[in-house]
Amino acid sequence: MDYPRKSFINVIMNKFIQVVDALTILLMTFMTVIVFLEVLSRYFFNFPFAFSGELTAILFPWVIFMGAIIVTKNDGHLSITHFRGLLRSKYQKLLIIIGKIVMLFFSFYMFLSSIELANSVSAQKFPVLQISMNWLYLSGVFAFIGMSVVLIYQLILLVKNSLKETGKGV
Secondary structure, three states: OEOOOOOHHHHHHHHHHHHHHHHHHHHHHHHHHHHHHHHHHHHHOOOOOOOHHHHHHHHHHHHHHHHHHHHHHHOOOOOOOHHHHOOOHHHHHHHHHHHHHHHHHHHHHHHHHHHHHHHHOOOOEOOOOOOEOHHHHHHHHHHHHHHHHHHHHHHHHHHOOOOEOOOOOO
16 A cells, blocks of 8 residues: 655654564564574584574564564455455445454454463563563564554545555455
8 A cells, every 4th residue: 555655644654664674674684594504503513503493483473473564554465356346436445444444353352362472471481592482472462553553544544535555455
């Protein structure tokens, strides 16, 4: 979806997505380097890093969930648009709004579930890194907050007729 670039909130939303995008790239790069060094040290030096498995287990959900925020902003998720395309434009817009509302409710429910899960494992620690396991599950909390913010913003723009559809799904 193409966002208008005029108002302060639009600038903030675009900066938020840029920061999430940059962090996702940084974490993915870091995770790739860790796995590469682990493979090198294990097979060439017969000396595996004890922390690499735990660190990649923490980083992987963060990369996935931060990518989900970007996908939500870009409307890159899977959807069936054939039947929507057969309708008049005002009904198409209504279906898009309904789809975003359903996604918003799902994001809110998953946000609450992610908080509950993170709290339930907060006393447990990773054996090697000795950090709380809730860092693993806080990725969901962050992601569903981010997706909810993006969806609310998109709904406001849809209602105001300011959002330009890119032809992708609901």
